[in-house]
Amino acid sequence: MPQDKIVASASSAVADVPDGASIAIAGFGVTHSFPCTLTVALRKAGPRHLRLVANSLGENELRSISLVENDQVDSLVVSFSGRAGGGTSSAERMVADGRLQLELCPQGTLVERLRAAGAGIGAFFTRTGVNTAIAEGKEVRRLNGVDHVLETALPVDYSLIRGFRGDRFGNIQFRGNGANFMPAFAKAGRVVIVEVDEVVDEIAPEDVDLPGVFVDRVVRTDLTLPVDFIASQRKAPTTRASYDGRPAWSRAEMAEVAADMLPDPSYVNLGLGIPTLISNYIDGRDIQLHAENGILGYGELAPTDDYDKDIFNAAGEYVRLRPGASFFESVESFEMVRGGHIDVVVLGAYEVDAEGSIANWSRPLVGGAIGGAMDLVASGRDVMVMLTHLSSKGRPKLVRKCGLPLTGARCVTSVVTDIAAMRRVDDTYVVERVAPGFTRDDVVRMTDFPLDFA
Template sequence: MDKLCTSPADAISDLPDGASIAVSGFGPSAGAPFSLLAALDERGTRDLCLVGNTIPPGAQTLVEAGRVRHLIVSFTARAGGSSPAEELIRKGEVTFELVPQGTLVERLRAAGAGLAALYTPTGLDTPIADGKEVRYFDGKPYLLETALPVDYAFIAGHRADRLGNVEFRGANQHFGPSFAKAAQVAIVEVDEVVEPGEIPAERIGLPGIFVARVVRKTVVSALPKHGPARRDHDVPRTYNGKPGWTRRQMAELAASLLPEGSYVNLGLGIPSYLSSYAGDRHLILHGENGILGYGEIVPDERRYPDVFNASGYPVTPSPGISYFDSVTAFEMVRGGRVDVVVLGAYQVDAEGSFANWQTDGMVGGGIGGAMDLVASGRTVMVMMEHRDSRDRPKVVQRCSYALTGKACVDILVTDLAQFRRKDGGLTVEQVAPGFTKQEVLALTGIDAATGMPTTAENP
């Protein structure tokens, strides 16, 4: 049984117009099957349905060429931004379904397991729940989500043998296994093909029974493998002519608020700074891309191939680090084993609801894994600047953007203050040096008539 194909074009030679394809990839290009996507571009196949977390650059070309009719993704664009896909959706030339990341992999896993559907707490009280069945188990509500089978899966691995057994490297497993299992035809492109038995059995991340075809990688992307170099935002913003906390100071404060020895998931943006202070608190860091026990962000990803966090930044592998797929990563979260999730946001309101995936003018958005993360019922911390780039308050009476989670924020850290949710409202516990709590509250959008309890020691 030899599953090795002579070329990417050979591997997709039977792929018809109208096919559904699950395409792996995390961040800008990690784990994206560029060779298979290039072959698909040359083939000229049309009327496609693409399934994935984001739309990798190779797939973006297909979207822009008008060869994709439907998208099932966690990101059509990053919140606050736009993309060619967003523009085509706005024009009605492409339809889409936005799916939380953990729900996406679980729907694909269910299809591969021969299950018709699943119930999940993810997405309750958000637009994702619109029109879906809600059922209660043990007094708790869950959404019905249907399984998501696909015709083909394009995934990338490190090594494979001719029987189709695949080895992944580092944190680059993420969507590969669930996408492959959901497909009638799973095609894997790899750096190296070896003979059966050369990959140690315990290092096989995807057994060959789930893989139809293997092909050697022929296209190496010129894009950065992980996230772009993080800009240093350690220059504080000023309010009333005075500096607030820098992002690093915010991260140091946030780390000090977390229980020693906690398992902590860090989201995109400002929360990623917290990894620099995790060691001092003995925090074990978790990423939904499939990594547990990483350390600080490093400037040169070549030191640690395929070791990156959920923001896409290369990180140090701490002693005891482990890697797994995204299904397992979200089992850790929804199962309540991750103690704290730390997320960025565009708005947090007086009752502790927050919004971080869609802003004004967007038709889609960037849900990512945030809804799954807050569905765990564990501690939720939000880190964000106190006011946005247009000098509008981000701490508001009620969120005007689509919700990520309702009444779930336990701790809020801005560059001016630290809040905690108590008795259904936000309480100020401390403020940045040089500011009074009255100044801080005046810079929020909380209704003065409603008021906000304050316990800050600062006057």
């Protein structure tokens, strides 16, 4: 019979973490699913020179960023070195100052590297990151006619994750899409510590989401966490640009145009930013929305007075469920994407070029926010990009050649800006709709590559 794995306190659960340890701390976006009680205890325990593996660092003293700000971390392996919702973080400033080493890793590759470590797989080839800065210095091999990048497994000394319920056998149950990164992060750890909301004597076998064989210690959380709505869900999506005194489509109107371009039936992934608003315009459509944090079949954004804290999209926004919805972990979510089971991916971006390449991350020398975008565009299926037509400085975002680091090469199939909607047909962008108040000549003048018109 396995020993009782319930530990009395978070401080005793992390007491043996030594200086120089590698530690994976799960968590999604800015505030979701972080093991906050364990993180606070680890900060108080004070081990130094840590190697921290995380998707994102979160914010404030309850989450992983606090370990960085407390000078306990020497190096990072992350998908987001900045704030997942945008903006420069203290970690990026430390990287720029030479105080912190950084390795950026696409989200799907990150969870696959962790899963591989737990499965005894030393390395694997993936299409994610081909022709981008992520592939530099790595072996690239052509398999089945497609280039793949070699990625190595990512074992760690300790893993800290969060669950809904745990029992004395170490079995863990998740709630909603709270599983997201948890199984992959757990499987990579030599010592796995799980913080849960509820401790019970035994979880029913059919309710176990992470078997106790992967878990060493279970501790009940002793923090009451505030539920914060991110800015994009607190304000109305009526923001719009104005060009030469003429109002462009608002973000909500762009989302409605983009929704009209989606096929029925289809599985559609919505990325951060403007794309998340599409979920408000699919009612009555045979469209299943997918998010890489482990949810399929969600719908419109939930109001701030009626939501479930364990049901959220890839932007961290609380959402409603539609009939047929399901939850799963991030490894399985990216299997759906890379395996070609998701029909359309919709992303925001800084630039799209004439060849159909996309750039939606920046600051490669000091950090950035890769997230899951590189995995999403490697799907081999349709990629729609939503962005304002011009930058805040009045420069075209539809350019002849991307000047920023690529997220993916020659993958974009359609574009929706705040003045036009277009599809890429036979290497040519064909404009299908133009915003009221704008002409074809306006769209041509504000675009840095040739256009055709339907």
